[in-house]
Amino acid sequence: MTTINGGTVFDFTQRNRPVSKSVIIEDLNDFSSIHSLGSGAKGVSSSNPYKRIVFVLSGQLECTNRTTGHTWTCPEGSFTIFPGNCTTGFSAAEDTVALRIVVVNPTEIYSILEDEKAYDLKQLVPEQEDSSVFIHILSCGNTKIWAVTMVEGKFFEAETLNSNMVYMCLEGEVKITYQDKERILHENQCFYCLKDNGIHLQAGASPTRLLIMKDIL
Known part of the structure; x- marks a missing residue:
């Protein structure tokens, strides 16, 4: 698990610099993590019963639901929700840093949000x-x-x-x-x-x- 001192100013995109064609994961706690994808990196998340919300802090994430074949793009400054109970794939054509949170037993998700869509945080x-x-x-x-x-x-x-x-x-x-x-x-x-x-x-x-x-x- 990572350690960040209270009262600290930091930048996830600078702390977690991508490496070409590699996926580097820094766990923040049991449910949240930073994923750094170098240009050309690809990955697969095995079937998970829980939804995952992903905030793209820099770069652009190409997303795939490997169960249904649906694909979508999540650009910098946006976020998306991966559905539970399916295998998902992701790739980055450019250096990309994202924050992922596993949504275990959610008590509330903003009502307009749908799975497998990108939402611009600045426009939300x-x-x-x-x-x-x-x-x-x-x-x-x-x-x-x-x-x-x-x-x-x-x-x-x-x-x-x-x-x-x-x-x-x-x-x-x-x-x-x-x-x-x-x-x-x-x-x-x-x-x-x-x-x-x-x-x-x-x-x-x-x-x-x-x-x-x-x-x-």
Whole structure:
């Protein structure tokens, strides 16, 4: 399992640099992992009873349901849901890094989402003037994922978090105050906040889009 210290700014696409024609997997916990695919890499996931949600952080993923023959493309900045109980294949024509979460006993998946389709994270949550918009994508055990759009100057905060959280900047920039220190997150950068701490986030541009993930580390 990987170890990332609380209060750290990091970038999954830089931590996990692809190697040509190879698939490298870094386990984050029992259910989430980073997959780095070098140009020309191919792989197969054996039949799994659980759905898997995959966020493409860089590059482009070509996906195949080997049971039905259906193929689809998941470009950078999008995500897809692989169905359970089938064998799936994937390949990358260019260097690609993706976050995969195994969806064990989900209690909620955003109602518009269908398996085997690509969804653009930047388009999923519309920008609204003078407000922030949250969409709850997934609840699965302790893991929860939200997509958020904020306009410049808007903020939200939590006095004390009851879980470990990862905040990923998808677009724009966000100023984070954590343990009395300020950091600026830019596109593709993440911040890891440990439970029992407070956090304050403020958008520095319009729109600023975030992916907020609970207990993936």
